Amino acid sequence: MxxxxxxxxxxxxxxxxxxxxxxxxxxxxxxxxxxxxxxxxxxxxxxxxxxxxxxxxxxxxxxxxxxxxxxxxxxxxxxxxxxxxxxxxxxxxxxxxxxxxxxxxxxxxxxxxxxxxxxxxxxxxxxxxxxxxxxxxxxxxxxxxxxxxxxxxxxxxxxxxxxxxRGLLPIQPARPGAGADAGPAGPDLAEVCGQASAKRALEIAAAGGHNLLLTGPPGSGKTMMARALPSLLPDLEPDAALEVSAIYSLRGLLRERPAMSLRPAFRAPHHSVSRSGLVGGGVGIAQPGEISLAHRGVLFLDELCEFPRSHLEALRQPLEHHAVTIVRSRAAVTFPAEFVLVAAANPCPCGHLGDAKGCNCDLRQLQAYDARVSGPIRDRIDLQVSVPRQRFGDLFGGSEGEASAVVRGRVESARQMRSGRLADPAAGTARTPSALSRSYRTAPAARRLLARSGERLRLSARGFVRVLRVARTIADLAGDDGVGEAAIAEALHYRGEMAA
Amino acid sequence: MKARRGTSFGPPQEAVDARKQRKLRTLLELYRAQTHRQQQPCRIDVLALMMDGSLGVAKVEHIEDAVQGE
Amino acid sequence: MSGGPRQVSPGSPEWPERLSHLDHPPQELWVRGPVLPGARSVAVVGSRRATPAGLSIARELGGLLGEAGVNVISGLARGVDGAAHLGALDAGGPTTAVLGCGIDVCYPRQHAPLSERIAGSGCILTEEPPGTQPFKANFPKRNRIIAALVAAVVVVEGTERSGALSTARWAADLGREVLAVPGSIRSPQSRGTNLLIRDGARPYLGPEDLVQAVPGLAATGAGPAGGPSLAGLRRPLLEILERMGPTPVYPDELGQALALPAPLVAARLGELEVAGAVLSLPGGLVARTF
CATH class of the missing domain: 3.30.230.10 (Ribosomal Protein S5; domain 2)
Structure with missing residues (x-):
């Protein structure tokens, strides 16, 4: 028997x-x-x-x-x-x-x-x-x-x-889950007043999947900007959406959320999150962490410098490989974790640098703080932009900005341009600055500007690559075939690396 | 042989737990030693008796070779 | 390297002549380093908690003086002092640090590598005996030595209570030229220098002011005109630069003032940074460097 x-x-x-x-x-x-x-x-x-x-x-x-x-x-x-x-x-x-x-x-x-x-x-x-x-x-x-x-x-x-x-009383099969859910949960970009630089940086981040650091005094709207990012990202392909839903299923989070959402996820773990809660792990069989729940979406880390350094160190591997591997005594498992990182931090220890209230920090403190903010993941951040506190006049009298849907249109065509380029096998393998620069069709004037910036701004090799990649995305957004001087100059301005 | 009047504590054979099985094995070995039957094959069967209200046997279940050696 | 500290007494050929201008000159000096300051010396002093623009000015001025072979004298403090020493060292010029503590006491500690470099090419000196801790009371005494040693003092930044102002007062009493870098009337770090200007100090707007004040400085003909140059910058870049001062601003403010879209402002700022005209600061702020 x-x-x-x-x-x-x-x-x-x-x-x-x-x-x-x-x-x-x-x-x-x-x-x-x-x-x-x-x-x-x-x-x-x-x-x-x-x-x-x-x-x-x-x-x-x-x-x-x-x-x-x-x-x-x-x-x-x-x-x-x-x-x-x-x-x-x-x-x-x-x-x-x-x-x-x-x-x-x-x-x-x-x-x-x-x-x-x-x-x-x-x-x-x-x-x-x-x-x-x-x-x-x-x-x-x-x-x-x-x-x-x-x-x-x-x-x-x-x-x-x-x-x-036994064939006595058949169970009725379940019908496939309801289709895609309604619009994005985050704010629309049109609701955000002013913040021209930050909006631009969000657009570039959405188009190229670049990681972004927002700095600004408390209450200036960093969180709101980050929440608006998913609304700029295109809908997920059904396959990708299913993969994301599978991750939520593992955590048992699908029962309280539309089973299948085509909208990219937005995850904002608090800085008190445990390391395994952030990157995955836990007792027994490893569970996916916040970074995997943010797969194909946005991971927002507010108050970046409040996160323990070890947590940020643990983000380095997923940021590089778009996946995280958790090693256990019985088995090693890998979860996908391809997300856009948006980090937010105060500009200085007192939080009022550049603010009307004035900042009391000296430059040494500022540099030490700066190192703490982004030290462990500095070389993974492509864009750094300020979110100044808005004056009351701007809040009420400011002109209406573009709606998220308009920006998303540009983001989608930029992404199409990029995937067309990535289909070219030569582009996929380029790693060094010069090889990248060739495959990106960088104009001679732009190359000269880049060379000059190497001396003046003391860019590292990694820094060069990041500037080039951001510049390529800027050119994609403009629909330009080649990378011009202006794209390089703009990318240089957003670089997350300061001249020493 | 194990008897039960009802199944509210489970069937009678379930009461032959690991402890009782160990005791039964010890008992068997003692018996074999005292009677010089070490070479002789032997086994332990369990008879589970279900009794009815008047203590008559309602059902017998015979489990052969129920307690196997170590 | 520098070797051990040595004592220099009045009457020694090394004894700086100018110290005798003081009513109460030091009894003797403890010195580390090969070169004591001579006649062509200028002090660059200022706030410990300087603004980025102030540090940039101090370093640049140290460099210009260093290139011209002028001994840059300062107090080895954090902020402006350190930046001035560093500028001079990077330009290969002599520089002198005057301490308010014993020659064997390193203060502030994070300037240990800097003090080694100074002792390697210029010198570190103090009137305090070895082992003296950096007591608060020593610093005004130290400032009178700085003032005595130089032909001119340039105060880069300082609040109205800054020690740099005490150096300036000593210098004025001794008949040295006093120059001060003017700043915004809103900036607390420029309050002290602005007050000095009101009291009669020469405004320092560029190296030419220094040469004018102390013609002897230009003796070797190194009329310094270096630093970042505005020449060759395109008109749109100048337009942004004109809107900027040494006080850091947000790029968005520039965009609003000039009615320019954010991508354009960012691109122009990027170019200006490469040209060295604009400094990108922590927190995403930008400031003009000169």
């Missing part, structure tokens, strides 16, 4: 199908679960037995061994409960047909089904492997139904699942 059912677990953002085998042998009553399990799965023995009995089924009073295969994959959490129950019931009773069906849900003691995290990436994996049906708790149905080619069966009780498998 041996039977099986298909469950699923996740490693990073990838689903891993798990075959749950149940063997009922003669012997004194015994129930063992083997196969690289964690505590939650060992506790499943008690949950599953109670749920089966409270569902009105007989628990086999014999020697039951459940094996989760493949044995080398570490497994965690309560999502195997339903698959274990189905496998055990099938081993004890014929007439339950679970072929082509996978099961992912936690069981309550009263036999009802509970939602679990990570159902969306599991559903993607199961569909890719040719599973036709997936039974989940009804709260997980909307996210699972986002996956094409998979019939999602939402259930509330174990009895319903068994009745369905």
């Amino acid at each position: 041996i039977a099986s059912a298909i469950g699923c677990t996740v490693q990073g953002l990838a689903g891993v199908p798990v075959t749950v085998e149940a063997h009922i042998a003669n012997g004194l009553p015994h129930f063992a679960i083997v196969g690289l399990t964690d505590r939650a799965i060992q506790e499943a023995r008690e949950r599953v037995r109670s749920a089966v009995q409270n569902g009105g089924f007989e628990w086999p009073q014999r020697r039951i061994t459940v094996n989760l295969a493949p044995a080398e994959v570490p497994k965690e959490g309560s999502g195997f409960d339903l698959a274990i129950a189905v496998a055990v019931l099938r081993a004890g009773e014929s007439g339950i047909d679970s072929s082509g069906t996978a099961f992912v849900a936690e069981l309550a003691l009263d036999s009802s089904l509970r939602p679990v995290n990570g159902v969306l990436p599991m559903a993607r994996c199961l569909a890719a492997l040719g599973m036709r049906r997936l039974v989940v708790a009804s709260q997980n149905a909307a996210e699972a139904a986002l996956v094409d080619g998979l019939c999602v069966l939402p259930a509330t009780r174990l009895q319903d699942v068994v009745e369905h498998l």
Whole structure:
């Protein structure tokens, strides 16, 4: 008497199908679960037995061994409960047909089904492997139904699942989740008065995916500017949106948010966030952190210098590779983390540099502060711009600025230009300043300006590359084929590196 | 042999837990030593008896070789 | 390197002649470094908490004097003093630091590398015996030595309570030329220098003012005219520059004043920075360098 059912677990953002085998042998009553399990799965023995009995089924009073295969994959959490129950019931009773069906849900003691995290990436994996049906708790149905080619069966009780498998009372498949949600949650750029420089920098950041540092006195509107950035980013491709939703699914955040949003995410973790909360990690199987929740969107770090230095150091790898790898004793997992970083900081320790109130800090303090603000990630910040406090006159009398939608139009065409260029194989491999400069079609006058800036502004090699990349984005926004002197000069002005 | 009048504490065979199994094995080894039957094959079966209200046997379940050695 | 400190007494051939102009000249000097200041010496002094523009002026002036071979004398303090020493050293000129503490006491500590450089080519001197801590009371005494050693004092920046003003008073009493860099009447760091000008100090608008005040300085003919030049800047760049002073401003303010779009303002500021006419400061502010 041996039977099986298909469950699923996740490693990073990838689903891993798990075959749950149940063997009922003669012997004194015994129930063992083997196969690289964690505590939650060992506790499943008690949950599953109670749920089966409270569902009105007989628990086999014999020697039951459940094996989760493949044995080398570490497994965690309560999502195997339903698959274990189905496998055990099938081993004890014929007439339950679970072929082509996978099961992912936690069981309550009263036999009802509970939602679990990570159902969306599991559903993607199961569909890719040719599973036709997936039974989940009804709260997980909307996210699972986002996956094409998979019939999602939402259930509330174990009895319903068994009745369905016996062919007695079929469960109605869940309909695919509602389409894309309404407009962006952040403010529209037109609502922001003044701040011409910062708006321009946001536009460049959106077009080229450049990281941005906003400096300005408290209350000058740095947060509002950052919140407006997502409204300048184009909609996500459906594939990308699904990938982002999968990350939210892992954290169990899809139940309170539209299952599938085409709008780029905006995440603003507070500086008291833990390191694993920021970059990912946590106890047991690693969870994605804020930087992955900001994948293909915006990560906003307000009060940058209040973040512990170690947190900022941990951002360096993801900022370079657009992904983060978390190493665990049992496995290393990788989560995508391709985001635009917007950092905000006061201009000086007292916060009033350049303000009407006047600043009391001397230059040495300013330099020390400046080093603290962006030290660890200085060479990852492409754009630095000031957000001055607005005068009352500007707040009321200021002319209406451009709406986000207008700017987004320019951003979209600039991105098209860039992806057209990246299709050229030579462009993708250019790394050195001179190779980049050639592939960017930098005009001779612009190259001369860049050379002069090397002496005067003491630009590092990295600095050169950043200036060139920003200048290329500026030219893309203008629809220019080549990079002109003005684009280089403007990029130089925004460089995040000060002359010593 | 284990008997129960109801299942509110679980079926009778469940009461043969690891501790009781260990005791049964020790008992068997003592028996074999005292009667010089070490070479003889032997096994422990469990008879689970469900009793009805008047202490008559309602149901018997026989589990052969229920307690296996170490 | 500089070797150990040595004592120089009045009557020694090394003894700076000008110190005898003081009513109470030092009994003796502790000296580290090969070159004691001679007749062609100018003091550049000012606030510890100088503005970026003030530091830039001090460093530039130190450099101009250094190129002309004029000994730049200052007090090794943070801010203007340090910048003036540094400018002179970078230009390869002699420079002298006069301390308010013992020759073996390093104050301020972060200027240890700077003091080594000074002792390597110019000198560090003090009248305080070795081991003397930088007591507050020593600094006015120190200022009288600076004033005595030089032909002229240039005060770059300072509040009305700045020690640089005490140096200027000593200098005026000794008949030395006193120059002060004027600044905005709103800037607290220029309050002291503006007061000096009101009291009769010469405004320092450029090296030519110094040469005019002390003609002997130009003796070797190094009429310094270096520094960043306005020549060759295009008209649109000048238009922005004219709107800027040494007080830092936000680029947005320039854009509003000139009715220019942000990208254009940014591009022009970028070019001006490369030309050395504009300084980009922490916090995204910009200031004119001259």
